[in-house]
Amino acid sequence: MKVGILGCGAMAETFADTLRQMEETECYAAASRTLKRAEEFAREYGFEKAYGSYEELCEDPEVELIYIATPHSCHFDNMELCIRHKKPVLCEKAFTLNAGEAERIKELAKQEQVFVAEAIWTRYMPSRNMIQEIIDSGIIGDISVLTANLSYPITHKERIMRPELAGGALLDIGVYGINFALMHFGTDLERIESSVRMTDTGVDAMESITIFYRGGRMAVLTHDIYSRSDRKGIFYGEKGYIIVENINNPQRISVYDTQDRLLKRIDVPEQISGYEYEVLECINAVCSGEKESSSMPLADSIEVMKIMDELRGQWGLIYPQEKEQ
Numbered sequence: 091m092k093v094g095i096l097g098c099g100a101m102a103e104t105f106a107d108t109l110r111q112m113e114e115t116e117c118y119a120a121a122s123r124t125l126k127r128a129e130e131f132a133r134e135y136g137f138e139k140a141y142g143s144y145e146e147l148c149e150d151p152e153v154e155l156i157y158i159a160t161p162h163s164c165h166f167d168n169m170e171l172c173i174r175h176k177k178p179v180l181c182e183k184a185f186t187l188n189a190g191e192a193e194r195i196k197e198l199a200k201q202e203q204v205f206v207a208e209a210i211w212t213r214y215m216p217s218r219n220m221i222q223e224i225i226d227s228g229i230i231g232d233i234s235v236l237t238a239n240l241s242y243p244i245t246h247k248e249r250i251m252r253p254e255l256a257g258g259a260l261l262d263i264g265v266y267g268i269n270f271a272l273m274h275f276g277t278d279l280e281r282i283e284s285s286v287r288m289t290d291t292g293v294d295a296m297e298s299i300t301i302f303y304r305g306g307r308m309a310v311l312t313h314d315i316y317s318r319s320d321r322k323g324i325f326y327g328e329k330g331y332i333i334v335e336n337i338n339n340p341q342r343i344s345v346y347d348t349q350d351r352l353l354k355r356i357d358v359p360e361q362i363s364g365y366e367y368e369v370l371e372c373i374n375a376v377c378s379g380e381k382e383s384s385s386m387p388l389a390d391s392i393e394v395m396k397i398m399d400e401l402r403g404q405w406g407l408i409y410p411q412e413k414e415q
Contacts, residue, residue: 091373092118094153094177096144096168098131101182102159106135108365114373118154121147144168148175155372157209158182161249162256163411166191169206173198178205178376180368184261187409189395196388205376207368207383208391210269214367217340217358218273218385221332225274229345229353230327236275236309237326238267238337241319250315251291254410258293259313260398263338267311268394270323270337271301277393280304286405289315294407301397339364 093115095102102120109115117137122128125142132140141147147156148171158168158181166186172179173195185208186192199206212218225233240263249255250262280302287296296314303309312319323334330347334340345354361367371383382388402408 091376092116092152092154093369094119094121094147094150094156095131095137096121096147096156096158096172097160097164098122098127099159102131102157103135104363105157105159105365106131106137108363109369110136111362112366112369115369118152119147119150144171148172148177153177155180155376162187162261163254163409166195169195170198173202173204173206176202176204178372180207180209180372183208183210184256184265184398185391185395187256187261187411188399189392192388192392192395196392199381199388203381205372205381206388207372207375208386208388209365209368210265210386210391210394211364211368212266212269212338212340213273213386213390214371214383215340215358215361215364216367217334217343220356220358221334221340221343222274224332224343224345224354224356225325229329230325230332230347231329233325233327234307235326236271236307236323237311238270238309238323239312239319240264240266240321240338241312241314241317243318244315245289245295251289251293253292253407256409256411257291258289258295258407259297259315260294260401263315264294264297264299264311264313264401265394265398266338267299267313268301268397271309271311272390272394274325275301275303275307275309278304279397282397282400282404284401284404286407288405288407292407294402294405297401297405299401 119139121141128140299311301309321336323337325332335342
C-alpha cells in the first residue's frame with residue numbers, strides 16, 4: 091500500500107523508518123509545511139514524492155493511506171482535509187483536542203465513507219491480548235487495583251509546553267495510562283478524581299488520576315513531564331500481582347504470587363518498532379472495505395477524549411482554540 095505521511099517531525103521519522111522495513115508498504119509521499127523539509131525527509135527515508143503542502147498530498151490520486159504526525163492542535167483540521175479528499179487516515183494520538191472534535195470526525199468519516207483510526211500503538215500490539223489472557227486465566231485471582239505510570243523529561247519539546255499546541259502531560263503521555271486502564275478494566279466508570287500541578291505556561295505538568303469503576307475496581311495513574319519513571323503497569327489480585335514492563339510499549343509480563351515468587355514471565359515478540367501493528371491493521375481494514383479499526387474503534391477514541399475533557403475540566407485547563415469555538 092502506498093503510504094503518505096502528513097507532517098515530518100520526530101514521530102514521523104520513527105514511523106517512516108518502520109514503513110521502509112515492511113514488505114506490505116511503500117514509502118510513497120511525504121508532506122510538510124515547507125517543500126525543503128519534505129524533500130529532506132523524502133530523501134532520508136526513501137519516499138518517492140515530496141510536497142510542500144498538505145493539500146497536495148491529499149490531491150495525489152496514488153496515495154492510499156495517510157499517517158498524520160502533526161501536533162495535537164492540528165489533528166482535527168488535518169483529518170478533515172484527508173477525509174474530504176477520500177483518503178483513509180491513521181492519526182497520531184491524542185486523536186483530537188476534545189470529544190466534540192472527535193465526534194465530528196466520526197460523523198464526517200461516516201458521511202464520506204472513509205476509514206479513520208487513531209494511532210495509539212499499544213491498542214494494536216500483541217502485548218494487549220497477552221496481558222488480557224493472563225488476567226483472564228485467573229492466575230492471580232480477582233483483581234482489585236491497577237496502577238500505571240508514564241513520565242519522561244520532555245519539557246524541552248516546544249509542543250509540550252505551549253497551550254496553543256495542546257501541550258501538557260495528559261494528551262501526550264497520559265493518554266497511554268488511560269488507554270491501559272480502559273483496555274483491561276473496561277469503560278464502566280463510576281467517577282474520576284485527580285490532582286494536578288501546572289507549568290508556568292499554563293499546561294498540565296504532573297498529575298495523579300484515580301478512576302473508580304462500578305463493581306469496586308480502581309485504576310491509579312500518574313504522569314509527568316519532568317522525570318523518567320519506571321513506566322510499569324501493575325495489576326493487584328488476591329493471589330498475586332502482574333507487572334507489565336513499560337505501558338508505552340510493553341516488553342515483558344511477569345506474574346508473582348503473594349510471597350513475591352515469580353510464577354511466569356513472558357517476553358513480547360520481536361518487532362521493528364511497534365508501529366507496524368497499527369499499519370498492518372489499517373491496511374487490512376482498508377483492503378476489506380472497513381471504515382474503522384477493530385482494535386481502536388472511533389467510539390473508544392471518543393471515550394478517551396471524554397475522560398480527558400473531564401480531567402481538564404477539573405483542572406480548569408482550556409486550550410486557546412477551544413475558547414474561540
